[in-house]
Amino acid sequence: MYHTFAEDYDHFVNWNDRLAYEIPFIVRQISFLQRDLDRPLDILDTACGTGMHAIALAKKGHQVSAADLFPEMITKSQQNAHNAGVQLRFSTAGLGEMAQSFGQNQFDLLLCLGNSLPHLTSEQHLMASLQDFVSTLRQGGMLFIQNRIFDKVMQRQDRWMEPQNYQVEGNEWIFQRFYDFLPDGLIRFNIVTLQRKADFNWQPAVNSTLLRPQISTELEHQLDQVGFKDIHAYGSMQGEPFSTDSSGNLIITAIKP
Numbered sequence: 001m002y003h004t005f006a007e008d009y010d011h012f013v014n015w016n017d018r019l020a021y022e023i024p025f026i027v028r029q030i031s032f033l034q035r036d037l038d039r040p041l042d043i044l045d046t047a048c049g050t051g052m053h054a055i056a057l058a059k060k061g062h063q064v065s066a067a068d069l070f071p072e073m074i075t076k077s078q079q080n081a082h083n084a085g086v087q088l089r090f091s092t093a094g095l096g097e098m099a100q101s102f103g104q105n106q107f108d109l110l111l112c113l114g115n116s117l118p119h120l121t122s123e124q125h126l127m128a129s130l131q132d133f134v135s136t137l138r139q140g141g142m143l144f145i146q147n148r149i150f151d152k153v154m155q156r157q158d159r160w161m162e163p164q165n166y167q168v169e170g171n172e173w174i175f176q177r178f179y180d181f182l183p184d185g186l187i188r189f190n191i192v193t194l195q196r197k198a199d200f201n202w203q204p205a206v207n208s209t210l211l212r213p214q215i216s217t218e219l220e221h222q223l224d225q226v227g228f229k230d231i232h233a234y235g236s237m238q239g240e241p242f243s244t245d246s247s248g249n250l251i252i253t254a255i256k257p
Contacts, residue, residue, distance in 0.1 A: 047116035051077030
């Protein structure tokens with residue numbers, strides 16, 4: 001999916017609004033980690049997409065690395081970093097390959113944002129990736145996860161998400177996201193993209209990928225199983241308490257003891 005969607009991804013996300021909303025909460029977690037450190041943090045953004053969170057944190061003076069499974073996303077990230085005037089270390093690597101790519105005990109903060117973790121479609125792959133996160137973090141380092149709340153999605157069979165659109169220089173994009181609930185318990189995540197130039201006809205494209213819904217209590221238990229401690233769940237990037245009924249996201253922070 002993402003090897004073909006990379007070029008449109010930054011049209012799909014309103015980065016100015018998203019970063020203004022999300023970065024302050026990440027910065028608060030960084031301040032917590034810096035209490036005992038007299039230096040900028042070493043940060044790894046896994047499944048970095050087009051690199052916008054990593055770039056925003058690099059602008060704040062931290063040493064930031066970024067990885068993504070798809071070379072097309074890494075190419076786009078490198079372009080965005082160049083345009084922003086920041087230096088990042090990039091690697092083409094999927095979840096579960098961080099220690100192999102960057103080494104063990106390397107980072108103070110490891111990010112897994114944008115509902116990336118549910119792309120691991122087996123429990124074995126998930127547990128191996130969580131153990132890899134443990135290996136990649138330094139003692140006292142933090143894992144920061146941002147997922148959709150699949151407790152609510154699965155209970156209500158919430159299939160449709162709000163459409164999004166983007167316009168620039170006479171070009172227009174409309175994005176419609178929806179789920180197919182499959183018999184084996186997985187979810188097919190679909191993005192329909194409609195694009196047109198000026199007043200020409202719309203050109204459609206459909207990209208799809210599989211997700212494995214991660215229930216909040218199960219994910220917290222799995223984090224505990226691989227050795228994380230001080231596990232906290234929040235309901236959004238504003239840091240309010242988590243609720244399966246009313247929260248917008250599942251945000252989890254966990255510490256490597």
